[in-house]
Amino acid sequence: MRYAEQSQSGLPDIEIPVLEPQRQLYFIQKAKELTKQYWNGNQPPAYCLETFGCQMNEKQSEVIAGILEEIGFVRTRREEEGDFIAYNTCTVRENANLKVYGRLGKLRNLYGRNQKMRIALFGCMMQEEEVIRKIREDYPFVHLVFGTHNMYQFAELYCRMMESGQQVVDIQEGSDRIVEELPSARNFGFKSGVNIMFGCNNFCSYCIVPYVRGREKSRTPGAVVNEVEKLAEDGVTEVMLLGQNVNSYGKTLPEPVSFAKLLEMVEKVEKIRRIRFMTSHPKDLSDELIEYIARSRKVCHHLHLPMQSGSSRILADMNRHYDKEYYLDLVARIRKAIPDISLTTDIMVGYPGETEEDFQDTMDVVEKADFDTAFTFIYSKRAGTPAAKREDQIPPEVVKDRFDRLLALVQKKGRENSSRFEGTVQEVLVESESKEKGIFTGRTQYNLLVHFEGRKEMLGQYIRVSLDQCHGFYYLGTVVEENP
Ligand code: 5AD
Ligand code: SF4
Numbered sequence: 001m002r003y004a005e006q007s008q009s010g011l012p013d014i015e016i017p018v019l020e021p022q023r024q025l026y027f028i029q030k031a032k033e034l035t036k037q038y039w040n041g042n043q044p045p046a047y048c049l050e051t052f053g054c055q056m057n058e059k060q061s062e063v064i065a066g067i068l069e070e071i072g073f074v075r076t077r078r079e080e081e082g083d084f085i086a087y088n089t090c091t092v093r094e095n096a097n098l099k100v101y102g103r104l105g106k107l108r109n110l111y112g113r114n115q116k117m118r119i120a121l122f123g124c125m126m127q128e129e130e131v132i133r134k135i136r137e138d139y140p141f142v143h144l145v146f147g148t149h150n151m152y153q154f155a156e157l158y159c160r161m162m163e164s165g166q167q168v169v170d171i172q173e174g175s176d177r178i179v180e181e182l183p184s185a186r187n188f189g190f191k192s193g194v195n196i197m198f199g200c201n202n203f204c205s206y207c208i209v210p211y212v213r214g215r216e217k218s219r220t221p222g223a224v225v226n227e228v229e230k231l232a233e234d235g236v237t238e239v240m241l242l243g244q245n246v247n248s249y250g251k252t253l254p255e256p257v258s259f260a261k262l263l264e265m266v267e268k269v270e271k272i273r274r275i276r277f278m279t280s281h282p283k284d285l286s287d288e289l290i291e292y293i294a295r296s297r298k299v300c301h302h303l304h305l306p307m308q309s310g311s312s313r314i315l316a317d318m319n320r321h322y323d324k325e326y327y328l329d330l331v332a333r334i335r336k337a338i339p340d341i342s343l344t345t346d347i348m349v350g351y352p353g354e355t356e357e358d359f360q361d362t363m364d365v366v367e368k369a370d371f372d373t374a375f376t377f378i379y380s381k382r383a384g385t386p387a388a389k390r391e392d393q394i395p396p397e398v399v400k401d402r403f404d405r406l407l408a409l410v411q412k413k414g415r416e417n418s419s420r421f422e423g424t425v426q427e428v429l430v431e432s433e434s435k436e437k438g439i440f441t442g443r444t445q446y447n448l449l450v451h452f453e454g455r456k457e458m459l460g461q462y463i464r465v466s467l468d469q470c471h472g473f474y475y476l477g478t479v480v481e482e483n484p
Contacts, residue, residue, distance in 0.1 A: 020152065020179045024067075027155035028183070031071045034162040039083055039116075047073040048082030052099060053090025055278070056242050057123060059193040060151055061088045064122075066183035067155050075185075080110060084118045089125035091208055093380035097125055104139055111141045118161065120144040122151060126171060127212035130383060140167060147171040148198075148213050152179035174214045180223050190460035191429070192236045196224050196262065197243035202281065204308070205319045206351060208382040209244060218243075218250050221257050225265050232271040235460070238429055239266065241277040247284035260292040267298050273462065274429065274445065278304045282330055283321040294337045300445040301338055305330075306346035310365035311358035314351055318387075324361055331369045342372045342418075342446035349406055350379040350399030352390035359402050366409050372418045372446065373473065374410040378403055411472070418448055419470035425480050426450070428465050430458040450475040458482070 017023045039045035047068045051061040064086065065075065076082055085107060090096040100121070111117055119142050125131050126147045135142055144161040146153070149172040161168045178198065186192060197218040200210045228239055241262070243249060250257035259277075266275055275298045282305055293299045309315055312323035322330075334341055347362060366374065378399055381388045421444070428442030428450055440454035442465060451474060452465050464481040 020177075021181045024152060024155045024179070024182060027159050028067060028070050031067075031155050031158050031162070034159060035072050038162060044072055044074050045083035046076040046081050047084040047086065048076050048079045049086045049088070050079075050103075051088045052096055053088075053092065053124065055193050055240065056195055056198075056244075057088050057090060059195050059242060060123070062184045062186055063182050064088065064151070064154055065185035067158075069185050070183045071155070071158070079107070082117070084120070085110075086120040086122065089121060089123040091125040091128060091131075091212060091382070093377065094382075095380065097131070100125060104142070108139075108141060118143050120146075120158075120161070122146045122154075124148055124209075124212040128208075128383065132169060132171060136167070136169070143167060145169040145171070149173070149175035149177075152177070152182060176215070176217055178217055178219055178223075180219075186234075189235050191238035191240070191431070192231050193240045193242050194224060194227055194231070195219065195243065196241045196246065196277075197249055200244035201248070202245060203319060205317060206348070206379060206382065206385055206387040208385055211384055213244070216245070216248065216252060218253050220253060221250070221262050221265055224262060225269065228266050228269050228272060232269050237272060237460075237462075238274040238276065239272055241266070241275065243277075244279060245281040245284060246277050247280050247286065247289065258286070258288060260286065260288045263289075263292055263296065263299060267296060273298060275299045276302065276447075280305050282307065282327055285330060285334075287333075290334055290337045293341075300447070301340050302342045302344070302445065302447045303334065304344045304346075305334075307365060307369070308346060308348050309351060309354070309358065310362035311354070312361070314354055314358050314361075317353065318351065324365060327365065328368060340446075342448070343369065344373045344375070344447070345369070345371050346375045346377065347406065347410070348377045348379050349402045350394045352379070352387055352394065353392040354379075354394055354402075359406075363406065363409055366406070366413060370417050371410070371413065372448070373414050376403065376407055376410055415470070415472045418473065421446070421448065421467050421475070422470045423467065425464050425466045427462050430454065430461050430463060433459070448475065449473070450477040452477045452479055454479060 017026050035045065049061055049065055051057050073084060079085060087100060089100050107119060121142055126145055135145060144157055146157050150170060157168065157170055197216060199214045199216045201216040203210050231239065246259050249259040249262055263275060280303060307327055308318060308320060310324050315323055349359065426444045428444050430440050430442045432441050434441060434451065438453055439451055440458060442450050450465050450467055463479055465477040466480050467475040467477045469476045
């Protein structure tokens with residue numbers, strides 16, 4: 001192993017490793033000491049970590065939580081009880097940023113009452129220059145800021161924060177590094193996300209993700225399978241493979257591997273019963289993958305396939321590389337190969353230059369594609385993206401009117417489509433108990449929820465439930481068999 005730098009801390013003078021993850025493991029030990037010295041009460045200090053945005057952020061937060069727990073913190077969900085507060089931020093739409101600024105306003109008061117508190121912001125939103133300028137000027141009580149490319153250095157940055165007494169800001173422009181084998185805490189015992197790639201190369205004209213998350217990088221199949229095996233040993237039976245565009249997984253690896261091949265490898269992990277993945281880009285969804293899902297015993301029959309718009313003209317401008325006909329044909333091919341598939345999608349309204357005719361094309365695809373659920377968004381102008389520079393932005397009242405009409409159609413179609421399972425018996429993974437005691441929630445492979453009377457021992461188990469009544473986005477059901 002190579003070594004460099006002499007330690008400056010009060011720790012015995014051992015050399016600081018250069019290689020990862022050894023370097024971060026060293027800083028975790030150092031952070032433990034710094035934490036003990038700073039919060040030297042009888043109770044261990046508490047951290048409160050909040051995640052905004054997507055499931056990839058959720059997964060990366062588990063690593064930050066794992067490191068904090070190694071350092072000696074215990075978790076609290078109540079911000080006012082936290083000694084260390086951290087937000088993993090999102091910037092995909094402006095609303096996400098506004099939420100963080102709103103929360104910072106409240107934190108300012110909390111910090112005013114407890115100046116021993118330490119506060120960190122990290123993730124996507126921090127990769128924006130304007131945000132950093134604002135934090136430097138208006139939020140001096142934020143002690144540590146880092147971005148998406150150096151999350152793996154959290155322990156090291158935490159030490160810098162604890163030692164410097166000043167605001168530490170460390171944002172990197174890009175990285176092709178993926179650091180494996182860092183500690184991680186998990187949100188659920190029986191299901192888990194697994195990041196298989198980071199970044200995006202697509203540059204859809206409205207989207208900020210490629211700018212804040214950088215170029216596409218895939219983890220090796222070995223690293224992915226290794227993580228899935230460890231999760232399975234720990235009791236996980238359902239994994240969700242995560243990436244901005246999983247269909248282009250493995251293309252940039254020294255030895256390229258297709259996503260379908262990766263699924264095949266994950267499927268071999270014996271104790272895993274269900275495999276999910278997201279997100280699929282329609283342009284890269286291969287016949288190989290469709291055939292694989294059709295014959296797999298473990299891949300759930302649910303595909304999230306963002307269409308964004310139904311207008312070929314708008315799709316071309318968005319740089320999506322498919323048109324309305326291609327999308328509808330793809331849906332038909334998927335349904336032919338996997339007749340019971342559940343399809344969900346993302347749709348945006350109010351993209352610059354969108355006419356009523358373009359919008360009607362979107363409504364037409366929603367009529368024809370039979371989605372179970374569609375996530376609908378109002379176009380949000382993101383700094384630095386090509387679409388933000390356009391002058392033909394759509395007036396808010398026109399967008400709102402289209403959004404309302406789209407939402408009404410999406411909900412009507414969603415109710416019709418997802419009720420097709422009414423009266424059938426399905427296997428569900430029991431995920432949680434609701435506030436109403438004795439009522440449990442399970443998820444079918446189609447990603448539909450069902451509530452039923454059950455017992456605590458059912459949590460994390462697969463049971464068979466009759467889907468008696470469809471209530472739009474969920475079912476009410478009864479347990480038919482506990483150990484199928
Ligand atoms: N405005 C609105 N929605 C957006 N999305 C991505 N960028 C924007 C934006 N600028 C939506 C897309 C994507 C989902 C994750 O977020 O529909 O699929
Ligand atoms: Fe954004 Fe397009 Fe990449 Fe998805 S595929 S993250 S919408 S640029």
